[in-house]
Amino acid sequence: MNNQEETGSHSHQVQEGLAEKDSFSNPGVREPTKEDVSEQGVTQNKDISGYDQETQADQSEQNQKQSQNKQESYTETVSNMQETSAFSIAEIQVMEAGSIVDISSMEAQILDSLFYSEVPGEEIAQRIAGVSYQENENISMEELRYLRVLHMGFDGQTHIGELLVHESIAEDILEIMAALYENQYPIEKMLLVDEYGADDEVSMQENNTSAFNYREIAGTSRLSQHSLGLAIDINPKFNPYVKEKDGELTISPANAEDYVDRTQEFEYKIDENDLCYQLFTAHGFTWGGSWNSVKDYQHFEK
16 A cells, blocks of 8 residues: 555476486397307308307397387376476466465476466456456556466465566566565465455455555545556555554554554564565565655555
8 A cells, every 4th residue: 555655666397317227137148159050950150259249239229129118108207297287287377366275296396387477368357347447548458467476375375376567567576476485474365456346445454465456545636556556565454554644643454553563573564674675675666664754564666
């Protein structure tokens, strides 16, 4: 949230390595005699060294065939593993945001592929049209990016998260979210604000992390940076917007009174020692908690 004029703006890889080469012994190969009988019963004199070379060539060919068969079997197994992994990724990609995902058997590269952005498709366009997105001259839907990420919930489990942001910060947000997840940084919810009817107060009271919402700054006719998809609010209930004017304190969300005093220690607090703050500022974002006239501890913008 920002209620003041805001400033500034992997497929599964199987280790190939060096394939282990099987060594084969030659049991049952008799020592050749100087005279061998052909199938016609004719005795032929053979050069012993020539016979050895013939035998070794035959055995080498046999070994190569066995090795080739093993390699074909190995390749087929790898292919099957890749197909299974891809199917699992496809399943996860169609799961609803907020779903819990079991990632215990997933390789790092598979996890990386679950952090991605795309131009909003028809389904997303229908979800946000007339809700968080209003027809306007400032930002088109094509300038937005729909992000799917993983995040660690307050329950200690992996959840699917979703965000809408401006295309110019999509990669920044993906990198930040990946780093937060890697460090098991807890974010309770991450759903489009449309799940709450684009009502910012309701979304914040539910401690929902969100970004795009085409709206004006409360009490003004100026657009919020959220309207342009250039701002994001993280764990807003624990990191409220606070403004004091004429002795009157404004807190948003309204159920965040216990988290106004930032000298107190409590979980999920964003301050300058917090990983979330460090990652966002390293990517060039401004933190609302550093503003003077108001404090917006949940808010990062670029």
